[in-house]
Amino acid sequence: MDTIKKSLRHTPAMRWLMLLLISGLTFGTYWFQDFFGGLKTIMENDMGFTSEEFGRLIGLTTIANMFGMIIVGGIILDKWGVRMAGIVFGGIATLGASITALASAGFFGEDHSTMLNMMILGRILFGSGLEVVCVVATRTAVKWFKGYELALAMALNMGLGRLGSAMGIALAPDIANGSVPSAVTFAATLIGIALIMFLIYSVFDIKLDRQEKVEGAEEDGEDFKFSDLVKLITNKSFLFIALLCVAFYSAVFPFIQYAPDILINKFEFSILLPENGNIELFGSTSLGNASVFVALYIFAIAFAAIPKQIKNINTRRVYMAVIALLFAGFLASIWDVMGIWLQNGSKTAALIPLGTIIFTPIFGSYVDSKGKAASLMILGALLLIFAHVSMSLFNYDWLAYLGLISLGIAFSLVPAAMWPSVAKIVAENRLGTAYASMFTIQNWGLGLFFWGIGAMVDWFNPKIVAAKQAIADQLHAFNLKDNTITTIRNGLQDIGLASGQEREVIQEMRFDEISTQLAANNSPEKVDEVMNYLSSLGEIPAYDYTYPILALVGLGVISIYLAFQLKKADAKQRYGLELPSGQTPDDE
Numbered sequence: 001m002d003t004i005k006k007s008l009r010h011t012p013a014m015r016w017l018m019l020l021l022i023s024g025l026t027f028g029t030y031w032f033q034d035f036f037g038g039l040k041t042i043m044e045n046d047m048g049f050t051s052e053e054f055g056r057l058i059g060l061t062t063i064a065n066m067f068g069m070i071i072v073g074g075i076i077l078d079k080w081g082v083r084m085a086g087i088v089f090g091g092i093a094t095l096g097a098s099i100t101a102l103a104s105a106g107f108f109g110e111d112h113s114t115m116l117n118m119m120i121l122g123r124i125l126f127g128s129g130l131e132v133v134c135v136v137a138t139r140t141a142v143k144w145f146k147g148y149e150l151a152l153a154m155a156l157n158m159g160l161g162r163l164g165s166a167m168g169i170a171l172a173p174d175i176a177n178g179s180v181p182s183a184v185t186f187a188a189t190l191i192g193i194a195l196i197m198f199l200i201y202s203v204f205d206i207k208l209d210r211q212e213k214v215e216g217a218e219e220d221g222e223d224f225k226f227s228d229l230v231k232l233i234t235n236k237s238f239l240f241i242a243l244l245c246v247a248f249y250s251a252v253f254p255f256i257q258y259a260p261d262i263l264i265n266k267f268e269f270s271i272l273l274p275e276n277g278n279i280e281l282f283g284s285t286s287l288g289n290a291s292v293f294v295a296l297y298i299f300a301i302a303f304a305a306i307p308k309q310i311k312n313i314n315t316r317r318v319y320m321a322v323i324a325l326l327f328a329g330f331l332a333s334i335w336d337v338m339g340i341w342l343q344n345g346s347k348t349a350a351l352i353p354l355g356t357i358i359f360t361p362i363f364g365s366y367v368d369s370k371g372k373a374a375s376l377m378i379l380g381a382l383l384l385i386f387a388h389v390s391m392s393l394f395n396y397d398w399l400a401y402l403g404l405i406s407l408g409i410a411f412s413l414v415p416a417a418m419w420p421s422v423a424k425i426v427a428e429n430r431l432g433t434a435y436a437s438m439f440t441i442q443n444w445g446l447g448l449f450f451w452g453i454g455a456m457v458d459w460f461n462p463k464i465v466a467a468k469q470a471i472a473d474q475l476h477a478f479n480l481k482d483n484t485i486t487t488i489r490n491g492l493q494d495i496g497l498a499s500g501q502e503r504e505v506i507q508e509m510r511f512d513e514i515s516t517q518l519a520a521n522n523s524p525e526k527v528d529e530v531m532n533y534l535s536s537l538g539e540i541p542a543y544d545y546t547y548p549i550l551a552l553v554g555l556g557v558i559s560i561y562l563a564f565q566l567k568k569a570d571a572k573q574r575y576g577l578e579l580p581s582g583q584t585p586d587d588e
């Protein structure tokens with residue numbers, strides 16, 4: 001007993017401090033993975049990106065993982081332990097993020113292709129660290145929390161990842177303020193800070209290792225083995241769940257990247273928040289807006305993850321009532337601003353990852369106590385189809401909100417049912433191989449759809465793409481500060497007279513209205529601002545997203561087929577996916 005008392009991880013404050021230190025990497029990498037989603041319009045206006053180039057930048061982030069980086073990372077993790085793996089792969093992610101930031105600021109050259117290619121190089125490096133860093137964080141949580149509040153620690157860590165995604169998407173346009181490099185540099189700095197936090201963690205990790213050796217504790221070894229892989233892929237249930245993982249996540253993560261742009265183009269949501277849509281804290285609107293997300297995260301955890309820790313039922317009820325009251329007060333205080341946020345592309349899209357923080361632990365508890373995992377995956381796939389159909393084939397705001405809510409529920413439901421099911425299908429000593437191979441093929445699907453959706457947007461909207469580029473090029477050619485509204489208008493009229501694909505769109509423009517509006521808006525000085533005005537006036541038509549989203553409906557249909565096949569295979573192979581946690585069909 002004496003030795004147990006001496007180990008750092010047996011002190012609650014130490015465990016939670018360690019969780020905070022390691023979760024920085026989860027938060028920072030998820031932010032960096034997703035924040036470009038909030039910047040797509042600004043990247044088009046300010047940097048001349050097409051949707052295909054945007055998709056290529058995001059899609060190629062997965063390339064190292066497609067070709068086995070997760071497997072290599074897993075092997076290194078097993079050989080070197082969490083400390084070294086975290087430092088090496090966190091370092092690679094930080095280096096990649098820094099290169100992306102420098103490239104976006106024109107450090108390697110200011111021409112479009114140099115910027116794009118160097119940003120891609122940075123993202124490839126970042127992606128090489130990304131997935132392994134997430135596994136490191138999970139393994140580290142196990143190392144410190146096994147025998148203690150492991151489920152809560154994992155929920156908090158995953159929740160911080162989702163919070164990173166949500167804040168990245170929602171706040172990137174505010175941080176950029178019309179200039180992409182500021183937002184990229186901010187995102188890269190977050191990973192840098194997270195790496196420093198991990199280095200501080202490492203000092204405690206060394207100490208724990210010394211202490212735990214005294215206790216004789218070992219890390220749980222889940223090495224990747226090719227012989228295990230062969231056994232896994234001949235198992236029908238595993239095959240169906242792995243393919244479901246590819247199809248489902250490919251319909252969700254890429255959609256989230258494009259969701260702000262879809263809401264802006266298809267449902268006419270705002271690109272930037274109007275002044276009265278900002279919340280101020282200590283004189284800063286970025287801080288104020290960010291604080292809303294942090295508060296929502298705290299409420300989500302308080303509702304979904306903490307009650308399980310309270311054993312006394314009466315205490316739990318009082319606790320829930322107090323949290324509900326506080327939440328109602330908080331909502332009332334931001335009610336008006338929320339109305340404006342729900343009309344803004346990036347703020348609304350950010351609610352999808354944010355919602356999962358509350359719903360995933362709730363569905364996770366349901367799966368633990370009642371089972372029905374395979375049926376819930378079928379339900380999740382159905383919700384996914386509804387979400388994408390409602391946003392591709394229809395044009396109603398209320399239906400889009402319903403679609404987004406369904407997507408948020410599906411995004412909480414399927415992972416909550418899927419990941420514990422893998423643990424039922426696969427023996428514990430093969431779990432490392434199972435997750436590594438699932439993540440590897442998942443990255444093929446993600447890469448294809450991140451890139452493919454952008455390519456499809458360009459493919460189905462050639463005239464709008466050409467017109468946007470011609471207008472942005474013309475505006476960049478001016479020094480807006482030195483030009484009058486009349487010069488801008490005449491310049492736009494000139495390209496309207498030119499030949500080319502863009503001609504049709506530009507000739508439709510109502511130039512008098514453009515001048516009046518630009519003048520009324522205090523003669524904007526940034527290309528991005530002028531482009532946004534033109535879009536808000538309807539002078540630049542919106543992209544048609546129908547077919548790109550319909551492709552995701554196809555993934556939903558594949559998901560539902562796979563979920564049914566999984567249920568059938570489970571009935572034969574008797575893994576008990578429909579049973580509560582800890583029960584097997586033989587117990588019945």
Ligand SMILES: C[C@H](N)C(=O)N[C@@H](CCCCN)C(=O)O
Pocket residue numbers: 131138249415419439442
């Ligand atoms: C993209 C990444 N490979 C992924 O699948 N992330 C999952 C979390 C998986 C956690 C498994 N214990 C996600 O839902 O973000």
